[in-house]
Amino acid sequence: MHMRHPEVEKRPVSRPYALPSxxxxxxxxxxxxxxxxxxxxxxxxxxxxxxxxxxxxxxxxxxxxxxxxxxxxxxxxxxxxxxxxxxxxxxxxxxxAVREIRGRPEGEDVIIHATTAVSAFWLTPQISHFWSHHPETVVSQVVSDVEPMEDRVDLSIRYGPIPDDDGTYVTLFTDNIVAVGSKEFARRYAVASVADLAAAPLVHVTTRRVEWTGWKDWLGAFGVEAQTGKRTTVNNFMIALQLAQDGVGAVLGWERLIGTLLEQEALVPLVPDHLVSPHPFYLQIHPRASAEARFVAEWIARQAG
CATH class of the missing domain: 1.10.10.10 (Winged helix-like DNA-binding domain superfamily/Winged helix DNA-binding domain)
Known part of the structure; x- marks a missing residue:
């Protein structure tokens, strides 16, 4: 005699991570x-x-x-x-993790790390120009606002004070820092002076790795002690630029870095005042850099100069 077993209720298996495909x-x-x-x-x-x-x-x-x-x-x-x-x-x-497990193969590409903004607005055009002269050299980018492990990259482009240690660093360029926003933002808040900016919404960028010069230093350079308008804080410079284009607030921009956005008038200078950046953009040459990577570093430094 065969007995029927009660149906076992099938419960959906929950995934440990709430991720799309x-x-x-x-x-x-x-x-x-x-x-x-x-x-x-x-x-x-x-x-x-x-x-x-x-x-x-x-x-x-x-x-x-x-x-x-x-x-x-x-x-x-x-x-x-x-x-x-x-x-x-x-x-x-x-x-x-994958690179750590694999180890570095012979003849690997020259690998450069840069933040999203530096890659999009400055480094990628430089690499395209490099390839037109040296097509035989393969250059790859680690584009991330998260700091990679140093033994994974040959070169890094950074903004901030150059470290006082035994590392190899090359200054690329300094830049003018300007207050920028959308045309509609400038009209809406009638921005005509640095004091007007202090009373308008401002987008602040705060990250753990890149020491972007902030509004406090910029306003202070022109005798304005503090912001009185609405404050929005993000942890990524690209997001800050997008918010500024959307009219959410004004943002500080490095003229040479965001030149394309200024040319397209996606962002416009809000006041004529500018601050010479207190820190440079610089290139770090990591110990693992090959002779080919050092050649790329020299080329980038010449183009920046």
Missing amino acids: FTSLSCFEAAARNNSFKAAAAELNVTPAAVSHQIKALEAEMAQPLFRRQHRGVELTEAGAFLFVAVQRGFEGISG
């Missing part, structure tokens, strides 16, 4: 880094339609848009920029 995150990261679905598709060796499909699915899961679709590409929304920083941090951790 890795495919959608990979497509998102590539599109955000390249500001283009088409460029992301070429990098991932898939069609632009496939990238678009994955990102639409991710946006549906997030219940909000992550990109603004533009005629010549895409740009991150505030939510997209926030997610991009988190995804980069996660991918950087995974990449570091």
Whole structure:
């Protein structure tokens, strides 16, 4: 005699991490880094339609848009920029573990670390120019606002005081720091002086690694002791620039670094005053750097000068 066993209720297995699919995150990261679905598709060796499909699915899961679709590409929304920083941090951790396990192979690329803003606005155009003269040299970037392990990269581009130690550092350039915002922001708050800026909404950037010069120092240089308007704080310079373009507040920008945004008038100087940056952008040459990496470093230094 056969007895029927009661049906065992199947309970859904909970995942330890609240994550979308890795495919959608990979497509998102590539599109955000390249500001283009088409460029992301070429990098991932898939069609632009496939990238678009994955990102639409991710946006549906997030219940909000992550990109603004533009005629010549895409740009991150505030939510997209926030997610991009988190995804980069996660991918950087995974990449570091994989490299540690594999070890460094012979003949590896020259690897340069830079923050998202420095890579997008200054380093990537420099590397493209380098390749036009030296196509045989492979240069890769670790683009991250999270500090990678030093034995993973050959060169790093940083902003801040040059360390007083036995390391090898090369000053690239100093820059003028200007207060910038959208045209609509300037009209709305009738910004005409540094004192007007202090009473307007300002976007502050606070990070643990990059010592970006802040509003306190900038305002103080012109005799204004403190901000009295609304304060918004983010931990990523690219997010701060996007907020400024959206009219959320004014942000400090380095003229040479954000030259493209100024040329396009996506951001405009709000007052004629500027502050010469107290710190330079500089290149760190790590101990593991090969002769080829040092050649790249010399070339970058010449271009900066």
